[in-house]
Amino acid sequence: MSSAEASHVVRGRAWVFGDDISTDLLDPGQYAIAPLQERVRHTLEAVDPRFASQVRPGDVLVAGRNFGCGSSRETAAEALRSLGVGCVVAESLARIFLRNAVAIGLPVLVCPGARETVREGDPVEVDLGSARVTNLRTGRAVRGSPLPPLMREILAAGGMLPLLRRLAAEAAEGRGWVDDLGS
């Protein structure tokens, strides 16, 4: 893990959501093959119609359990990233959403208790290295579980695509096969 990543801090306003925020809410299937800029207009519209138009770069989603459940569509994570969401903090993350967020470089944090300490619109700070979420209005902080080292390494690299590009370049230089995921 690089030191830059270890001190990775996100600051923004909180958007608070409930449990089971599904990929159909994040990126509805009826717009599945529409261009990204059209799809993101519908992100979370069924639960908060203001979200897509009012979310600002760096804002933090604070949600309940099983965030991102449902489809394997990476576009659910991509939609949040392209709207500028700085981090998703949830009591728990659905498995494929977690993988996809890491694979595209969208910071995520599992932090039970964060939702109880944050109200909609509160300024919050998320320190990904120490897994700490601080409500800057109240000063209250809670600590979650840091991502496993492998996921943090992929996030620090900017996702899986930069790893793949490096592999392709190494192959092209005839340096043979190097598995960046290590083991």
Added chain:
Amino acid sequence: MTMAEKILARAAGREEVAPGEFVVASVDLAMVHDIFATRVFSLLRSAGFRRVWDRTRVVAVIDHLVPAPTAAAAAVHQQMRRDVAEFALTRFYDAGTGICHQLLPERGYVHPGMLLVGTDSHTTTHGALGAAATGIGTTEMAYVLATGRLWFRVPETIRVVLTGAPASGVGWKDAILHLAGRIGSDGAQYRALEFAGPALAGMGVGGRMTVANMAVELGAKFGIFPADAVAVDYLAERGVEVLPFGPDPDALYQETLTVDLSDLEPQVALPHAVDRVRPVSAVAHLPVDQAFIGSCTNGRVEDLEEAARYLAGRHVHPNTRLIVAPASRAVEQEAMERGILPALLLAGALLLPPGCGPCFGGHQGLLAPGERCIGTHNRNFAGRMGSPQAEIYLASPATVAASALYGRITDPRTVERSVGHVLR
């Protein structure tokens, strides 16, 4: 080791693995479908790869938007066919052949002990044949197609023991809905479900696919059945010889749950969560605008046959639309030849081509605000099938057929089965 542990250990070239470990494993089979395939190939190209790691281990299927409902969808399919040609993939199934999760087992591609990934969350279906199969996103699939490898966290395994036999009008869909209601939509998060128990002897591969399909709705990474004589015979019929495969006798499970099928009532998942499950009696009499029988969960011959047992010689309620989508062309043909599809069509069903139909909300039977649909599919999230203000109820083919008949949610056990003898 559990089945998940055995498969991941073998695929990672290790003697043994334990839950919680991270491994990099070789993938045996990778599947992409029309919603994501072109993105995957575009990512591959942009990363600098012009070939996949093994073109015989990649299956590409056009199943979600069939036939193309818009010019944009047609263009996606056109590009996908170009991608398939450019990367010289040998296993490509064009629009109308069927849903990926039906085709892979049907064509004999899924073998016990395989590690299989697909760009679809319901890839867990293939656990029905003893594979560790799971859904991944497009960027990870690009990594797999380039390298044949991916990282996995070895999951803890929950053992689910199935006992007893379901009563008439009760099926495997009811069993998995019941389990979803019992442990919740994240009750198996990051973990594997491994099924076992005396009920397996009477459970065909189709029923196992229904259950494994919905493992992901409980958060599970894999939903695995042991490959017993039922699975070995299924593959033998497809010209594939395999050995039985199961867990080690001393495998360690995080938890063991028992589901007694003989006690089970028909189950219904209420909007907008798969784990809001009630016995059908709790919601019987709610009027339904649409009934849907199909999907990778319940679009097989036995599902259509079960529906026909309630609908043959009768007619769908005038206030209800019944939509039927066979899971594959092979399913469609067999259901046609055996009189099942004709019976459903004569009962007023609207027939869709083999494919995903309206299940994922792309087209073909979307819902208006305030409408109510009962379907055999796997998800009822708000906005899943059109308007977020529509309501989706999930149930078995028997419950959906009985509901279509009366225009309201109906306990199939209260309906006399119709002319089953008409069916061949």
